[in-house]
Amino acid sequence: MKTTTVSVYAAFFFILVLSVSCRRDSEAPDVAFQKIEMCMESLPDTALYLLKSVPHPEKLRGKSQADYALLLTQAMDQNYVKFTSDSLIALALNYYTVERGDTAMRAKAQYYYGRVLRELGKDEEALSFLSSAKEMFGKIQCCKMFAMATDEIGMVNRKKKLYQESLKNFQESYAIYEELKDSVGIVRAGQNIGRAYLFQNNWDSCYFYYNNALELARKKQYPSEVSILHELGILYRSMGELKKSERYFLAAYEKETDEERKYVECMSLGYLYIQMGDVENARKYFKMSVNSSKEYTRIDAYNNLYFLEKDIDNFEEAITYHEKADSIVSVLDEVDSLELITELQKQYENEKLRSDNLQMKMHRTVFLFCGTIVFLIVAFYMCYYYYKSKNHKKKIAEIESQIRDNEEEIK
Template sequence: MKTTISVYAAFFFISVSSISCHKDSDVLGGTFSKVEEYMDICPDTALYILNSIPNPEDLRGKAGADYALLMTQAMDKNYMKFSSDSLIALALNYYSVDKREPDMRAKAQYYYGRVLLESDKAEEALGYFLAAKEYFESVRNYKILALIAEETGKISRKQKKHAEALADFRGAFAMHQQLKDSMGIVRTSLHMARSFLFENQWDSSHYYYNYALKLTELKKYPFENSILHELGILYRSMGDLNAAEPYFLSAYQKESDEEKKYMECLSLGYLYMQMGRVQEAKKYLKMSMNSPHAYTRINAYTYLYFLEKDIDSFEKAVIYHEKADSITNAMEAINSEKLITQLQKQYEKEKLQNNNLRMKIQYTSFTLWSVVAFLLVAFCMCYYYRKNREHKSKIVEIESQIRDNEEEIDRYQQEVEEIQKLKDLLQEENRSKVGELNGKIVLLAMQNKNLSGLLKELGGELAVGASSEQYISAFRLLLAIKEGTLRGKLSNEEREKLFSLFDLLYSNYVSRLLELCPSLTRHDLEICCFLKFGLTHEELSRIFQTSPDSVTKAKGRLKGRLGVSPQEDLVLYLSEF
């Protein structure tokens, strides 16, 4: 009685837990659906919703994988840097095991490639991009295919494979046009313009920069300053410094971000330095010295060093050089300290997480195993009771099945033996017929030879043409081969006589073989004729002056050319041909 109550209590607990989990799963599924709706149009809202989910580290299974994938996607859409690949790896591992959602697995592969690319692991990232591309090509998802093409193009450009990069960017450009995605068109236009710039193809680069600029101005996209700056770089690379100046100035005047404004000052200062306009170069380079970005200040001091050095102001040049070196050394020390601190924090965090996880796992494992053990004992008792009842009937059924199978096996073996005997009889009968006919051929050839000699003794003339003489000669040759008196291999003339004889005797036998398989060699045709005539394997080995294994291999090649299956008998096939 107590056991029954315990069983009911356990099942009640499991049922309540399942209902509760089901309700939580429905709420979470609705939240994830809302995040997906906002992902493209308002990625910052999608990120906010994800950050509002309480205790995301407690999510398990599909819920945890969906959260990891959506969070990685939201961070990417909001241009956030990835500190590690642990989040997206969680999603990829789950979808790689659970094969029911191949689209989610492919999407996880794409974003895993994005995270690896951010970590300067281009080669590994490329593998994941190509794996995702294979799936999305099969379902024709051009939106993600265009994004993948952009990523692979950037990898190829980084590896200085500009032709491959341009091919990828053009493919992405075409797909964005098909989807009427103007922002994607602007983005891929800039990629192509940069690739042409690296290849010194100025006209093509200028065309795509201007195309992107017009579309950006029309749609009010936030790319205008970047395009103006890169157009200045284009003209500077072409050596047209005067044409580059208005683009750099326009980018400087329109830039509202203070840090980027210092970068524009640096570009203007360097341009004026190249143009020899010293005062203006100093003005903008000194402005860029106030940048909060250390590397911008280093470049500003370096350019001022060269500028002062060129005008023979060596004292100021030395000062600028020392400032650039001091900032460089400080940055190296800070980077090393930051790296050590970051690694220490990461280690402490992972250690704490591991300890908490270990304790949680121990508690959960104890509870879970207690319930599992109880259910397992109850299940085993029921199972063995049921198994004991079915045991005897199952034994009778199995014994009956075994007897039936043995009878079937005996019957099939008898059929196989009968078929084998019939096959052997047919082969023996065919060989006997071939031998009988060959004997008649040889007898007639000998009679013709004796009659020809007798006719000559009587002073008569044999009324046969050149072809008859050829056939008689072929008969003699065939007789010599059969008797084993032939020495050396057949000449080309002897082969032709032999082939003509077989055409005469067996209804164009050689001609039909060549019509069936024009690739047959003279050696193949010889084998066909000798087998038709009834010569054995050993006789062929003696005639061709080779080993039996070589004859076997030659027969195998001949089967392949004639289209005869390996199981068929070649002699039987040729005797019936």
């Protein structure tokens, strides 16, 4: 444990020194990016911090700009930062697509472009880029990235409810991760296979993969242990084994360190206790969920409390919870309306700005055209004047020469 800590601090110090040198040497960014890429897997948060600390990234050009965009997208992905646009990774994709750089970099850019598109809900476009990336990774025998691309394709197929296709994708990636002895990949792919079987109500296979993933996640102390416990709770709830489901949901709740996600576990426990007929515990966990910072979680919690109290004829409490849910919905409607008005105003201002820019561009074009015409006319007259002046000087020189000859002849 001490060795690991020392190595982490050493790597962190080394990268910090490297990032400082990046400011002093114009060739240093490429070297710095290579070193950051090497630490991406082990220290993704540090990699993201260093990339965001790069001074004036907007001044980067060519390969440096493409490498920066690709690395920053990768670091954001590994730190679970939500993507809101594909403009960053598009810089890398555009650079590497024009036959610049090696096949591995082009494939990596296509993979992360597909990842971003999938996060943005553009599944069909994402599938095209992910499939292309997978094919390229296969040709250059980059096994880990091939498995990751296959995982992403499985995610798209699962969202499209092509469960059998997604299962094949996850099994393919699982086999590669096992061959590579990549425990993180094995846990992720195993969990995905478990989900695929869960959607098909294949309980035995579902439990087998979930259990294997859970054992490995516990052994390696991966944060995915919580989500596996939660999904095992869903599995047993679907099978009607509510006591086992309770055990897994409670374990997930106890191990969850993110305060907001704890409220999700509370909601699951509330639903479970309703099924179990345990009103007190159901009320307890739903009341805990109303402390969430997420409006929709609070709405669900209040609505569940409303139905809970209504079913036991506690109408006064039920009405109170219903009014609280309605008040949040009203606030959200007002916020949505304000956001819509703001968005429309922003669009109007953007269109007006575009119109003004086009008018300015048109005026500039007319001015340049007129200026060019005037310049050509002036240049023509200057050339003409120069030519005439030269001819006059030549004639004067001839006359003076003739005069000198005449004077000699007179003498």
